[in-house]
Amino acid sequence: MKLRILIVDDDAQILRALRTSLQGRGHEIRTAPNGETALEVASEHPIDLVILDLGLPGIDGQEVIERLRSWSDVPIIVLSVREAQEQKVAALDAGADDYVTKPFAIEELLARIRAVRRRAASEVERSALRFGALTVDLARQAVAIDGELVHLTPTEYRLLETMATQPGKLLTHAWLLQKVWGPGYATESHYLRVFIRQLRQKLGDEAARPSFIITEPGLGYRWKPEPDDEVGGGGFEPP
Amino acid sequence: MEPRSSGGGAGSRIARPVAVALALAGAGTGLAAIPGISTAGAAVIYVLVVTGASAMGGLRAGLAASALSFLALNFFFTPPLHRLTVAKPEDLVALVVFLVVSVVVGTLLSSAVAQRARAERREREAFLLHRLGTRLLSGEPVADVLESFAEAVTELLPLARCEIRTELTAEPIVSERRGAEPGEPESIPMVAMGREVGQIVLSPALPGTEISEQERNVVQAFAGQMGLALEGVRQSSEAAGARLEAEASRLRAALFSSVTHDLRTPLASITAAVTSLLDGDPGFSDEQRTELLETIRHEAERMNRLVGNLVDLARIRAGALVPSKTPAAIDEIIEGVVARLQPLLKDHEVMLRLREDLPEVPVDVVQIDQVLTNLLENAARFSSPGSPIVVSAARWQHTVEVQVADRGEGIPPEELAHVFELFWSGDESSGTGMGLAIGRAIVEAHGGKIWIQDTPGGGTTVVFQLPVT
Numbered sequence: 005m006k007l008r009i010l011i012v013d014d015d016a017q018i019l020r021a022l023r024t025s026l027q028g029r030g031h032e033i034r035t036a037p038n039g040e041t042a043l044e045v046a047s048e049h050p051i052d053l054v055i056l057d058l059g060l061p062g063i064d065g066q067e068v069i070e071r072l073r074s075w076s077d078v079p080i081i082v083l084s085v086r087e088a089q090e091q092k093v094a095a096l097d098a099g100a101d102d103y104v105t106k107p108f109a110i111e112e113l114l115a116r117i118r119a120v121r122r123r124a125a126s127e128v129e130r131s132a133l134r135f136g137a138l139t140v141d142l143a144r145q146a147v148a149i150d151g152e153l154v155h156l157t158p159t160e161y162r163l164l165e166t167m168a169t170q171p172g173k174l175l176t177h178a179w180l181l182q183k184v185w186g187p188g189y190a191t192e193s194h195y196l197r198v199f200i201r202q203l204r205q206k207l208g209d210e211a212a213r214p215s216f217i218i219t220e221p222g223l224g225y226r227w228k229p230e231p232d233d234e235v236g237g238g239g240f241e242p243p
Numbered sequence: 244m245e246p247r248s249s250g251g252g253a254g255s256r257i258a259r260p261v262a263v264a265l266a267l268a269g270a271g272t273g274l275a276a277i278p279g280i281s282t283a284g285a286a287v288i289y290v291l292v293v294t295g296a297s298a299m300g301g302l303r304a305g306l307a308a309s310a311l312s313f314l315a316l317n318f319f320f321t322p323p324l325h326r327l328t329v330a331k332p333e334d335l336v337a338l339v340v341f342l343v344v345s346v347v348v349g350t351l352l353s354s355a356v357a358q359r360a361r362a363e364r365r366e367r368e369a370f371l372l373h374r375l376g377t378r379l380l381s382g383e384p385v386a387d388v389l390e391s392f393a394e395a396v397t398e399l400l401p402l403a404r405c406e407i408r409t410e411l412t413a414e415p416i417v418s419e420r421r422g423a424e425p426g427e428p429e430s431i432p433m434v435a436m437g438r439e440v441g442q443i444v445l446s447p448a449l450p451g452t453e454i455s456e457q458e459r460n461v462v463q464a465f466a467g468q469m470g471l472a473l474e475g476v477r478q479s480s481e482a483a484g485a486r487l488e489a490e491a492s493r494l495r496a497a498l499f500s501s502v503t504h505d506l507r508t509p510l511a512s513i514t515a516a517v518t519s520l521l522d523g524d525p526g527f528s529d530e531q532r533t534e535l536l537e538t539i540r541h542e543a544e545r546m547n548r549l550v551g552n553l554v555d556l557a558r559i560r561a562g563a564l565v566p567s568k569t570p571a572a573i574d575e576i577i578e579g580v581v582a583r584l585q586p587l588l589k590d591h592e593v594m595l596r597l598r599e600d601l602p603e604v605p606v607d608v609v610q611i612d613q614v615l616t617n618l619l620e621n622a623a624r625f626s627s628p629g630s631p632i633v634v635s636a637a638r639w640q641h642t643v644e645v646q647v648a649d650r651g652e653g654i655p656p657e658e659l660a661h662v663f664e665l666f667w668s669g670d671e672s673s674g675t676g677m678g679l680a681i682g683r684a685i686v687e688a689h690g691g692k693i694w695i696q697d698t699p700g701g702g703t704t705v706v707f708q709l710p711v712t
Contacts (some may be wrong), residue, residue: 089609139527221576222608
């Protein structure tokens, strides 16, 4: 999938590194050294994805997001630094889709790009998702590991499904709570912790070496694996 | 007391004794008038009046009471009654004897009382001075000591207002008696070694009056002592300032060399690995190539952790290490750090013992992440490959307590006191001693505590507690 990506950063070296890495993977790259140019480029050219550094000279990344969002819902991934947790949260609130903390490994950025594109492209309806040994049968609302059924409570299943259908994407506490428990639960993050722990236990996932659920402390969770491409029919045969 | 333009002090010095004498003489007369009491009995009662007046009102009251008693005895009890004449010669003798006795009693008694009061006051003054000196030298803030001293002087003399001006405090120290209208202020210099180090400005407790000779003497004695004590404080704080400056410049030098060293070391590995790969030498196996690339990656991550610490260090030094707290689950922060540090911890068996009932704690997630990163990095660095590292978290009273335990060689007891100091490092070759110092600064900025204890069976355990609310 070839994407038209706009990279906004005031550092020439990181622009060069990202341009080379992403062009090498077949994407079409435009760059902008500041927010003003970025908005100009985004209004004049069709763009599929914006990679935006938050610390820009002139109008800052936060404002770029706000202005972009006033007329476009192009996916935005922000580049942030470790210390700028609040800035990061503000960017997500303003409509950024995800973030990567500098310095980052390129595979991390690529995973984010896939995740936000998946959201942007209308998801193909699938009846089942397979993540290696784990199968999530969306039609039957059942989960199996190596063909062996995993017994989940309805809430656990809803949580798993919600996460597994958004692989790679940052799912904030508030968003997950609202999605799984419904409105009015947005602040009950201890519910979420309890259920995440139970899910991990049942999936045999270890928090310190996660294969499925990654913790983003203070922000939320990510479903780590991407689904295997070929999922035949109904996923697995019920025993 | 009413304001008077002048002479108020003199008025008061006469009015009060006379009032005391009048009151007691009146009471004595009433008592002696009880029917059945003889003239001799009445005389004894008047002796009591004089004694009482001397004790309560001093010499003037005693003399006034003597005179009043003499007149009353004559007027009410010696015939002819109600006249100031005496019929019988022996009554005259008795009256004169009474007068002499009462004057002598009054004089002696009042001087004894006054002497005792003076002694007590001297004792209080001496105590005050002694305490002042001790406190000034104890390192207590000078302003606090001077303030309580000013209060004590105001109380002791008493004064309406006492102000102490020195170069050691930015603002003058002022003590005021509530509701009192100050009289004429007077400034008494504090001198030490021929140099004026400050002034004590006194305002008497009566409006329109001046400081009395006696008050001036007392305060001058104080001023002399205080001048010496303040000069001592000034000199020792100058010396401390010089020491601090020396310490700070030593720290800066240590920071500089240590940061330079720590940034260059990974850069050296990176540069070596990258130039090897760029060299295009076809002799590398895939395995060797991967190893070089892994080196670059690990060293870059190491630099990133170092930069994280440098940012925190800069904040600490700028006094800007203010945690931006949000409720967060410590166990999740621990899990996140351990997951991120997998490459660094791969030679160790990391065991997490996180209680499931941990309450959320208001923390700066990034900062606590940094603390845990530093502790785990230390644990990995100072314990041998293959040994376990245990991270546990549990609720302890009103805190969440986190422990990072390794099975390394432990820290010798004599070094325990230094490990939280900046740039102390058990192993000279292995880089900065920033980790624990920054960890402590962050934990303390969260209102928590951090310390080190032995791991049972050998090794080092770093424990920190963060308050739940």
